[in-house]
Amino acid sequence: MSTPSWRGFTPMPEITYIEAIRQGLREVLRDHPETVLFGEDVGAFGGAFKATLGLQEEFGSTRVFDTPICESAMLGVAIGMATQGLRPIIELQFVDFVTTALHQLLNNAGTMHYRTGVPVPMVLRAPCGGGFSGGPFHSEELEAIFCHMPGIKVVYPAFPRDARNLLHSAVMDNNPVIFLENKYLYRHLKEDVPELREVLPIGKARVCRNGQDATVITYGGMVNEALHAARRLSEDLGYEVTVVDLRSLKPYDHETVLAAVAATNRALIVHEAWHTCGFGAEIAAHIAEHAFHVLDAPIRRLAAPDVPVPFAPVLEERYRPNAAKIRNALIELIEY
Numbered sequence: 001m002s003t004p005s006w007r008g009f010t011p012m013p014e015i016t017y018i019e020a021i022r023q024g025l026r027e028v029l030r031d032h033p034e035t036v037l038f039g040e041d042v043g044a045f046g047g048a049f050k051a052t053l054g055l056q057e058e059f060g061s062t063r064v065f066d067t068p069i070c071e072s073a074m075l076g077v078a079i080g081m082a083t084q085g086l087r088p089i090i091e092l093q094f095v096d097f098v099t100t101a102l103h104q105l106l107n108n109a110g111t112m113h114y115r116t117g118v119p120v121p122m123v124l125r126a127p128c129g130g131g132f133s134g135g136p137f138h139s140e141e142l143e144a145i146f147c148h149m150p151g152i153k154v155v156y157p158a159f160p161r162d163a164r165n166l167l168h169s170a171v172m173d174n175n176p177v178i179f180l181e182n183k184y185l186y187r188h189l190k191e192d193v194p195e196l197r198e199v200l201p202i203g204k205a206r207v208c209r210n211g212q213d214a215t216v217i218t219y220g221g222m223v224n225e226a227l228h229a230a231r232r233l234s235e236d237l238g239y240e241v242t243v244v245d246l247r248s249l250k251p252y253d254h255e256t257v258l259a260a261v262a263a264t265n266r267a268l269i270v271h272e273a274w275h276t277c278g279f280g281a282e283i284a285a286h287i288a289e290h291a292f293h294v295l296d297a298p299i300r301r302l303a304a305p306d307v308p309v310p311f312a313p314v315l316e317e318r319y320r321p322n323a324a325k326i327r328n329a330l331i332e333l334i335e336y
Helices: 017-031 055-059 071-083 095-109 112-116 143-147 160-172 222-237 254-264 279-294 313-319 323-334
Strands: 002-004 035-039 064-066 087-091 123-128 153-155 177-182 196-198 206-209 214-218 241-245 248-250 267-274 300-304
Touching (some): 017 035, 017 055, 055 064, 071 087, 143 153, 143 267, 160 196, 214 222, 214 254, 214 323, 222 241, 222 267
Parallel strands (some): 035 064, 035 087, 153 177, 214 267
Antiparallel strands (some): 206 241
């Protein structure tokens, strides 16, 4: 099912991940007057990564505006706005900085509806991930923290089209939504984005590739790494691998995950976040509880080691999962 975007808009035939986010922001600001967008340097400067470039000029400084460097205050203001009929969209410069505002997110935003019956329709856009030598304060992946919080939804698109569509779904949801954006994808990935916007519900995964030998379950920047690994494995050894892009982490699509694992009897879960207590552990536990009887090999996880994100490029390369590491893990899993 598709719905048209704003009247007279003609999209580029192929746009980057960050351009798709900017397009989605422009659409919701134009179509929904109750939306406001704010954060550090999102106004005239256009945001740390230029995702909001031109939006203040188009919609004015009462709809798109800068804030002080205080994430706790930003979230507190957004919660207040959301309870009074607005739909605020906050941009964090880096997801790492949300740790100064976890009380607002966990104990205020996440519990407000439970405590009072008042919905909190707000979106927190959070650039995350490595691949550019940002070091430990600008490269973290914190999705497991968010997914552990009651009352919070978490989405993590891997492609430009999904980023645009899920942004609409996040803004129109009546719950607080964490919208994770992989920084490496911003300008490294392009995709055709049609004029007609697809209605994409939160919590629906996509099978990006089908195969019979193993299933990779992943999200964010690791989806494309998994697809590269699957293609190489097919060319080199003839193994065919299913790749599932979760797209949403909370809620996530249990049915698609279990069906893919049942069809291949092997599961590899990949994410860029730390291994211990990472979101992959939740998926592994669910598979073990509900699909143990179909497995022909142990569930395997491939993730970052439990150390701070390295700054040096050579160390960051060792730290992050990539296509080569996924390929090797798949070979070991398939040949178990």
